[in-house]
Structure formats: C-alpha cells, structure tokens
Amino acid sequence: xxxxxxxxxxxxxxxxxxxxxxxxxxxxxxxxxxxxxxxxxxxxxxxxxxxxxxxxxxxxxxxxxxxxxxxxxxxxxxxxxxxxxxxxxxxxxxxxxxxxxxxxxxxxxxxxxxxxxxxxxxxxxxxxxxxxxxxxxxxxxxxxxxxxxxxxxxxxxxxxxxxxxxxxxxxxxxxxxxxxxxxxxxxxxxxxxxxxxxxxxxxxxxxxxxxxxxxxxxxxxxxxxx
Amino acid sequence: xxxxxxxxxxxxxxxxxxxxxxxxxxxxxxxxxxxxxxxxxxxxxxxxxxxxxxxxxxxxxxxxxxxxxxxxxxxxxxxxxxxxxxxxxxxxxxxxxxxxxxxxxxxxxxxxxxxxxxxxxxxxxxxxxxxxxxxxxxxxxxxxxxxxxxxxxxxxxxxxxxxxxxxxxxxxxxxxxxxxxxxxxxxxxxxxxxxxxxxxxxxxxxxxxxxxxxxxxxxxxxxxxxxxxxxxxxxxxxxxxxxxxxxxxxxxxxxxxxxxxxxxxxxxxxxxxxxxxxxxxxxxxxxxxxxxxxxxxxxxxxxxxxx
Amino acid sequence: xxxxxxxxxxxxxxxxxxxxxxxxxxxxxxxxxxxxxxxxxxxxxxxxxxxxxxxxxxxxxxxxxxxxxxxxxxxxxxxxxxxxxxxxxxxxxxxxxxxxxxxxxxxxxxxxxxxxxxxxxxxxxxxxxxxxxxxxxxxxxxxxxxxxxxxxxxxxxxxxxxxxxxxxxxxxxxxxxxxxxxxxxxxxxxxxxxxxxxxxxxxxxxxxxxxxxxxxxxxxxxxxxxxxxxxxxxxxxxxxxxxxxxxxxxxxxxxxxxxxxxxxxxxxxxxxxxxxxxxxxxxxxxxxxxxxxxxxxxxxxxxxxxxxxxxxxxxxxxxxxxxxxxxxxxxxxxxxxxxxxxxxxxxxxxxxxxxxxxxxxxxxxxxxxxxxxxxxxxxxxxxxxxxxxxxxx
Numbered sequence: 001x002x003x004x005x006x007x008x009x010x011x012x013x014x015x016x017x018x019x020x021x022x023x024x025x026x027x028x029x030x031x032x033x034x035x036x037x038x039x040x041x042x043x044x045x046x047x048x049x050x051x052x053x054x055x056x057x058x059x060x061x062x063x064x065x066x067x068x069x070x071x072x073x074x075x076x077x078x079x080x081x082x083x084x085x086x087x088x089x090x091x092x093x094x095x096x097x098x099x100x101x102x103x104x105x106x107x108x109x110x111x112x113x114x115x116x117x118x119x120x121x122x123x124x125x126x127x128x129x130x131x132x133x134x135x136x137x138x139x140x141x142x143x144x145x146x147x148x149x150x151x152x153x154x155x156x157x158x159x160x161x162x163x164x165x166x167x168x169x170x171x172x173x174x175x176x177x178x179x180x181x182x183x184x185x186x187x188x189x190x191x192x193x194x195x196x197x198x199x200x201x202x203x204x205x206x207x208x209x210x211x212x213x214x215x216x217x218x219x220x221x222x223x224x225x226x
Numbered sequence: 227x228x229x230x231x232x233x234x235x236x237x238x239x240x241x242x243x244x245x246x247x248x249x250x251x252x253x254x255x256x257x258x259x260x261x262x263x264x265x266x267x268x269x270x271x272x273x274x275x276x277x278x279x280x281x282x283x284x285x286x287x288x289x290x291x292x293x294x295x296x297x298x299x300x301x302x303x304x305x306x307x308x309x310x311x312x313x314x315x316x317x318x319x320x321x322x323x324x325x326x327x328x329x330x331x332x333x334x335x336x337x338x339x340x341x342x343x344x345x346x347x348x349x350x351x352x353x354x355x356x357x358x359x360x361x362x363x364x365x366x367x368x369x370x371x372x373x374x375x376x377x378x379x380x381x382x383x384x385x386x387x388x389x390x391x392x393x394x395x396x397x398x399x400x401x402x403x404x405x406x407x408x409x410x411x412x413x414x415x416x417x418x419x420x421x422x423x424x425x426x427x428x429x430x431x432x433x434x435x436x437x438x439x440x441x442x443x444x445x446x447x448x449x450x451x452x453x454x455x456x457x458x459x460x461x462x463x464x465x466x467x468x469x470x471x472x473x474x475x476x477x478x479x480x481x482x483x484x485x486x487x488x489x490x491x492x493x494x495x496x497x498x499x500x501x502x503x504x505x506x507x508x509x510x511x512x513x514x515x516x517x518x519x520x521x522x523x524x525x526x527x528x529x530x531x532x533x
Numbered sequence: 534x535x536x537x538x539x540x541x542x543x544x545x546x547x548x549x550x551x552x553x554x555x556x557x558x559x560x561x562x563x564x565x566x567x568x569x570x571x572x573x574x575x576x577x578x579x580x581x582x583x584x585x586x587x588x589x590x591x592x593x594x595x596x597x598x599x600x601x602x603x604x605x606x607x608x609x610x611x612x613x614x615x616x617x618x619x620x621x622x623x624x625x626x627x628x629x630x631x632x633x634x635x636x637x638x639x640x641x642x643x644x645x646x647x648x649x650x651x652x653x654x655x656x657x658x659x660x661x662x663x664x665x666x667x668x669x670x671x672x673x674x675x676x677x678x679x680x681x682x683x684x685x686x687x688x689x690x691x692x693x694x695x696x697x698x699x700x701x702x703x704x705x706x707x708x709x710x711x712x713x714x715x716x717x718x719x720x721x722x723x724x725x726x727x728x729x730x731x732x733x734x735x736x737x738x739x740x741x742x743x744x745x746x747x748x749x750x751x752x753x754x755x756x757x758x759x760x761x762x763x764x765x766x767x768x769x770x771x772x773x774x775x776x777x778x779x780x781x782x783x784x785x786x787x788x789x790x791x792x793x794x795x796x797x798x799x800x801x802x803x804x805x806x807x808x809x810x811x812x813x814x815x816x817x818x819x820x821x822x823x824x825x826x827x828x829x830x831x832x833x834x835x836x837x838x839x840x841x842x843x844x845x846x847x848x849x850x851x852x853x854x855x856x857x858x859x860x861x862x863x864x865x866x867x868x869x870x871x872x873x874x875x876x877x878x879x880x881x882x883x884x885x886x887x888x889x890x891x892x893x894x895x896x897x898x899x900x901x902x903x904x905x906x907x908x909x910x911x912x913x914x915x916x917x918x919x920x921x922x923x924x925x926x
Binding site: 303306307310324325327328329330331332333334335393 | 621627630631649650651665667668669671728730783784
C-alpha cells in the first residue's frame with residue numbers, strides 16, 4: 001500500500017505560490033518528514049494527499065487507487081476510512097470523553113459500526129499509548145501530551161494505510177514531543193502504515209526514515225521556470 | 227448508561243402521556259331516574275281524600291303502621307327519606323305532626339291541608355308556653371288536631387289536597403275537580419247526618435273517652451266531658467266510681483274504638499249507653515268514609531235518626 | 534444517523550445548563566399563553582354552565598352580581614337578607630317551586646348552605662356514601678370538604694362562630710355528617726349542606742334546652758306570666774342536636790320572618806319561567822330576580838378582555854425570547870466553528886456536520902414543545918382546581 005505522487009502541480013488563485021512535486025513514493029511502514037520554511041507548501045501537500053485540495057496537474061495514488069481522480073464525496077470518504085489525520089492543535093471535541101474522541105472518526109465513517117470488537121481495538125491502541133486508565137475521562141481533564149495521544153489513537157483506529165500528521169508535536173513540551181513522535185512512528189511502522197509528517201522541529205528529524213525538504217522542491221521549480 | 231436514546235425517549239414519553247391523559251369524566255348532571263311518583267298522607271282521612279282524588283293515577287301512601295295512632299307517629303329516618311321523595315306530603319295542620327318542625331322537607335312539596343282554617347283551630351287550654359327574657363317571642367302552645375271531625379274543616383282539607391294535586395299535575399285538574407265535587411258531596415252527607423244526630427241529642431250528657439272530639443263537639447254543639455280511657459284497658463274502680471257519680475239519666479258515652487267485653491259489661495251494669503264514634507285517624511279495613519258512615523249508622527241506631 | 538444523534542446527545546449533556554435555561558424559557562412562553570387561555574376558558578365554561586343550570590335567582594335588592602355569585606358559588610359577602618315568606622310567595626304564584634338558600638355561615642373554610650331536600654335533585658347531586666339529611670342538625674358534605682377535613686359519615690362538623698366577640702349571637706353547632714356527596718366538579722363539592730332550619734338554629738333563632746316545665750328547671754325560670762314561662766339567661770342550650778334532644782328544639786317567632794339569602798325558583802317550563810320573571814320584575818320592588826347567565830356573561834366579558842391583554846403581553850415576551858434563543862443558537866454555532874473544521878478535515882460530509890450542529894436546536898425545540906404540551910395537558914386536567922386552591926389559600 002504505497003503512496004505515489006507524480007507530476008503534482010498546485011497553486012492557489014491570485015497567489016504566486018506554486019507547488020510542484022515531480023515524483024514522490026513512500027513505501028508502507030515508512031515515516032517521512034516534510035520540512036521547509038513557512039509557505040513552502042508542506043501543509044498544502046498534506047491537504048492534497050488527504051484529498052482536501054485538488055491538484056491542477058498530476059496524480060496521487062494510494063495502493064494503486066488514484067485519489068486525485070475521485071470526486072469530492074469519494075475523496076472525503078477515502079479520507080474518513082483510509083486515512084488518519086493528526087493536527088497540531090489535536091482537534092479533539094471538548095464535549096466528548098477520551099473514548100468518544102477515539103471513536104469519532106469511526107462514527108462518521110460510512111459502513112462502520114461501533115461494535116464491541118472495535119471498542120476493544122480502540123482500547124488496545126489507547127493502552128499502548130498508556131491512557132487506558134483515562135478511558136472515560138473528559139479530554140478537558142487530560143494534559144497536552146495525553147490529548148495528542150488521543151488524537152493519534154483516533155487516527156489509527158480504523159487501521160488506515162496512510163497517516164498524515166501536521167505538526168503533531170508543535171504544541172507539546174520537549175519531553176512529550178519525542179515521546180509522542182516515537183510512539184506515533186512505532187505504531188505506524190508496526191502497522192505497516194505510511195506516515196507523512198509536517199514538522200518544523202529539526203531535532204526530531206532523526207526519528208524519521210526520510211526527510212523531504214520542500215524548499216529544495218521550490219528551488220527546483222524556480223530554476224526550471226526561470 | 228444514559229445516552230441519546232434516553233433524550234429522544236423523553237419527549238416521546240411526554241407525548242404518549244398526553245395521549246393517555248384523558249379529560250377526567252364529569253358525572254352526568256342528569257337527575258336520577260325518578261321512581262313512580264307518589265303522595266304521602268300523615269293520617270287516614272287525608273289518605274282517603276288523596277286516594278279519592280288521584281289514587282287511580284298516582285300511588286298514595288300512608289306510612290304510619292296500623293297499630294300506631296298517626297298523631298303519635300314519629301317517622302324513622304327511612305320513613306322521612308320516603309317523605310322527601312314524595313311529590314306531595316299532605317299534613318293535617320293544627321300541630322298534628324309536631325315532628326315536621328325538626329325534619330328536612332321541601333316546603334314546596336308540603337301541604338298543610340287545614341292551614342286555610344287556621345283561625346278556626348282550637349287552642350288547647352292549660353298548655354305552657356315559654357319565652358327567653360322579658361322581650362322574647364313565645365314558643366307556641368298546642369292545638370286540638372282532629373280537624374276533620376268538623377266536616378266543614380274536612381271539606382277545607384279536601385279542597386287543599388285537590389288544589390295541590392291539580393297544581394302538581396295540571397293535566398289532571400279537570401278530573402280532580404270532578405272527583406273533588408263528588409267527595410265534597412259525600413262529606414256534606416256526613417255533615418247532615420251529624421247535624422241530624424245533634425238535634426236528637428239535645429240535652430244529653432255526653433262523655434268522650436278521649437279529648438279527640440273538640441272540633442266535632444264545637445261543630446255540632448255536642449260539647450261534653452273528656453276522659454282519658456282506652457277502649458281495651460279496664461279503668462280502675464275509682465275511675466268507674468268517679469264516672470258513676472257524675473252520671474246523669476241521659477248520659478251517652480262515646481268511645482273512639484270498640485270497648486272490650488269487660489268494659490261493655492261494666493257499662494251495661496251501670497246502665498250507661500255508649501256508642502263508638504271512630505274519628506278514623508288510623509288506617510283500617512274500611513276506608514274513612516265508610517268509618518264515618520258506620521259512626522252515623524250507630525248514632526242512628528241509638529235513636530233511629532234518619533240521614 | 535444514530536451515531537450523529539449520539540454525538541449530539543453528548544454535546545447536549547455537556548451543555549445542559551445552557552440548554553435547560555433555553556428549554557425553560559421557550560417552554561414558558563409556549564405554555565403560558567395557552568395555559569391562561571385554557572384556565573380562563575374552563576373557568577368561563579364552569580361559570581356559565583353553573584349559571585345555565587340556574588337560570589333564575591331571587592334575592593334582596595342589591596348587586597345582581599353578588600346575588601348570582603353568592604347563590605351559585607356561595608362566596609359572596611354576608612348576603613342581604615330575604616324573608617323566608619318569599620319562598621311561599623314564589624310557590625303561590627304557581628309558576629315555580631322554590632328552593633331556599635341561606636349561606637351566611639361557615640364551617641372553617643367551607644360555606645354552610647341551608648337549603649331544602651329539593652336542591653340535590655335539582656343539581657343532580659349523588660351520594661357517595663350515607664344518606665340525605667332527614668333531621669334538624671344533620672349535614673351532607675361535598676366531596677372536597679370530606680377529603681380536606683377527613684370527614685366521613687358519622688363524624689361531626691362544627692359551624693364556625695362569626696365573631697369571637699359576639700357571645701350572644703351565632704354560636705358553634707355540632708352537626709353529624711350523614712352523607713358525603715360524590716364529586717360533581719362544582720362548588721357543591723366544597724359546601725356543607727343542611728336544612729335551612731338548621732342554619733336558623735346556628736343563628737340562634739331556634740334552639741333546644743331542658744323542659745322548663747320540669748321541677749329541676751325551676752332555677753332557669755325568671756317568672757311566670759299566665760300560661761307563659763319566662764326563662765332567664767342561665768338556661769343551658771344544646772350545642773348539638775341528637776336523637777335524644779331533637780324534640781326539645783323549637784323556634785321562637787314566625788318562620789316566615791326568618792332570613793334566607795336567596796331563592797332558586799324551579800319553573801317546569803320556559804313559559805312559567807318567563808311568567809315568573811315578569812311577575813317579579815313588574816310587581817315586586819322589594820326583591821330582585823336576576824338571570825344568572827346574563828350576569829355571569831357580563832363578568833366574563835371583563836375577564837376575557839383582561840386575558841387578551843395578558844396574552845398580547847406574553848406574545849411580546851415570546852418574540853423577545855425567540856430572538857434571544859436565535860442569538861444563543863447563532864453564537865453557539867459560531868463557537869463550534871472549530872468543531873466543524875475538525876469534522877470536515879477528518880472527512881465528515883457537509884450533511885453530517887449540519888446534522889450534528891442542528892441536533893442542539895432540534896433537541897431544544899422538541900423538548901420544549903413536548904414539555905409545553907405536557908404542561909398544557911396538565912393544565913387542562915388540573916389547572917382549574919390548582920387555581921382554585923391557590924385562590925382559596
């Protein structure tokens with residue numbers, strides 16, 4: 001279940017920025033960090049892979065399925081069912097407890113039933129992240145690191161082949177940054193999942209299998225187009 | 227654990243409760259099905275009058291047991307409830323039913339038949355009244371109450387009964403009127419009979435077994451002396467002696483009922499002529515008119531008077 | 534869909550304080566105008582029904598409204614007096630039977646209504662237990678009286694003195710309850726019925742005491758005037774009428790001059806009623822005869838006008854409440870923009886997000902509507918009696 005990007009080209013209307021990625025292939029179980037200065041298109045690339053944005057040119061395929069060919073609705077469903085999303089600000093629903101936040105994406109996914117088996121699966125992931133004792137606690141009572149782990153659990157529950165993380169450690173203290181990232185990478189590697197992470201923190205880069213520097217892509221594009 | 231289904235169920239439960247909550251049923255304001263209408267009379271003469279006037283259409287009741295003098299009758303609660311249910315309650319008046327003052331009867335249903343003759347009521351002597359304080363009203367004393375023994379008052383009572391019956395059932399007023407005329411004619415016959423006896427009885431010493439003949443005495447000039455003798459209770463020797471001592475040659479003793487054999491024998495021994503003049507207050511096998519006619523027959527037999 | 538409603542329920546649970554306040558406000562403005570309408574309509578219906586069932590009332594000259602309210606509800610101030618002789622006068626017209634009413638006295642909070650046995654058949658009142666009053670002093674009580682005072686057949690009920698300081702006047706009479714009426718959902722449920730003569734005993738116009746002719750009563754006799762004994766004030770009067778002392782009860786003076794409050798004339802047909810009305814309106818200036826329905830309808834016109842003003846006021850409040858509710862929902866939506874963004878980013882469809890956002894509004898409106906509907910149903914069932922209890926209290 002590899003992620004393959006070919007001849008990708010995207011620009012925002014009225015903006016001079018152009019994202020151009022000739023080719024990128026990420027293998028299952030591989031963790032890739034996207035680095036670069038602000039405005040270099042890291043989050044844009046993540047959104048394109050997630051199907052939130054549509055490229056002008058090129059294709060993105062996951063396990064042979066060309067996501068860029070799908071309609072909005074299908075891309076959304078693909079995102080729900082086949083991708084895990086982790087955000088810098090955790091993006092948990094404050095009025096849900098830990099359990100319901102972890103099960104959130106599953107509840108929204110079509111054809112997914114909250115069965116005892118799925119709940120057990122969720123508990124297993126949460127246990128691996130050391131949070132099982134807080135299973136029914138409100139997320140507002142959790143620390144930053146714990147909340148991000150909840151977000152990780154949510155992203156991994158449906159066993160997605162691809163996990164997209166946008167600055168997952170951006171709001172964590174130094175101790176938690178490393179711990180959370182290590183756990184995320186380990187879980188993705190253990191599940192043979194592709195992890196594509198945007199990060200500004202260069203101290204974390206050694207934890208990844210590969211680093212893609214977006215500023216190099218920008219320089220390449222500039223050189224090609226004069 | 228409480229979940230959304232419970233929230234959803236709450237409004238549904240309320241709505242079901244609404245559907246289930248019916249307006250509490252108010253009882254119908256229809257009056258209870260009335261039993262057949264009836265009239266109650268408190269003594270035999272009034273019973274007879276009512277029965278003559280409307281007995282073929284309406285039940286007439288005399289609730290007094292045969293063995294009790296209606297003047298002494300005190301209705302039980304059940305009997306009072308029967309009176310409450312009557313269309314008309316025919317009272318005599320002149321204090322005949324003293325219990326009326328202390329019972330609950332709708333005034334519209336109660337007819338005091340002798341009320342129109344109130345000025346003629348005979349006040350009893352020797353009755354104590356009382357008042358509270360020098361300025362207080364008197365409580366009433368008593369009256370003689372066998373008004374019907376004066377046939378002119380009996381006619382007034384019959385008319386009062388007829389009037390109340392016609393008011394209550396105006397659809398029968400013509401029939402009641404015709405029957406009243408017939409009844410009044412019969413009472414007039416009785417009156418003539420008693421007057422005829424009175425002319426024959428002039429000068430006779432009259433002794434009455436009980437003080438129940440006041441109106442009879444006054445109406446027909448047959449004043450006499452009243453005792454308190456019961457026809458079935460042998461008076462004492464002293465009572466006989468007292469009677470005997472006061473007897474004149476043409477004494478006539480009037481009993482209100484047939485005296486016992488022993489009393490009869492004693493009277494014969496005294497040479498005292500006696501006759502039964504039954505006021506007819508109590509119900510008996512014969513109706514009141516027949517009783518009165520029987521009185522006249524006996525009086526006629528005394529002196530071969532014609533009617 | 535179930536999952537969305539579940540998520541919605543979690544939101545509701547988390548924000549229940551805010552939502553309860555909203556539900557309370559919306560329920561109130563939904564329920565109140567309808568409740569007022571119901572209570573006024575039901576009250577009017579009851580008042581009118583009672584008045585329809587009592588087309589004519591005769592009383593002393595004065596306020597027709599007071600006479601009507603007093604005769605129908607036994608709640609007027611001390612009524613102006615009418616002589617009992619008027620009862621016979623009504624009957625003498627031949628147009629109607631006359632049912633006397635004397636409701637001057639009370640047994641604690643409940644009026645004692647002196648009347649005749651005809652009253653019960655006239656009103657269609659049935660007995661739940663016991664029997665009608667047959668003797669002087671007996672009482673038949675309404676169902677509410679029995680319930681509130683915990684009285685049943687055989688228990689005594691005592692009339693209340695009119696004034697603590699009027700020692701020589703109205704004094705408490707102990708009356709045995711012989712019957713309890715079945716509920717009639719009318720003012721009769723809250724009345725104590727006795728024969729009119731009993732109310733005269735309460736008033737002191739009749740009484741019972743030891744026989745003054747007896748030797749042992751010599752100390753109670755002030756003087757002897759011919760055939761009349763004048764009693765002094767030491768005569769002990771019975772404060773309860775029993776089968777033993779019933780015969781001692783008597784009245785001083787003519788009953789025709791004794792007081793009553795009103796007369797309900799019962800005409801057999803409309804023609805007789807019209808003739809009676811004409812007779813009293815044209816030939817009698819010392820009494821008044823009123824058409825209850827007309828009087829009560831005039832009273833109700835005023836009540837309806839006041840009700841309409843109140844309902845308009847509440848409608849204005851309702852508009853304000855709806856505006857505030859809309860604002861609250863709008864602000865809530867704004868506050869949840871982050872949540873919408875998150876849901877969208879993880880893949881929720883626009884419809885899913887909309888349904889989730891709408892759950893709050895739908896729940897509040899549905900719950901408020903159900904609660905208001907329940908309250909309206911309860912008002913329809915119990916509103917009148919609760920209102921009466923409140924007013925009585």
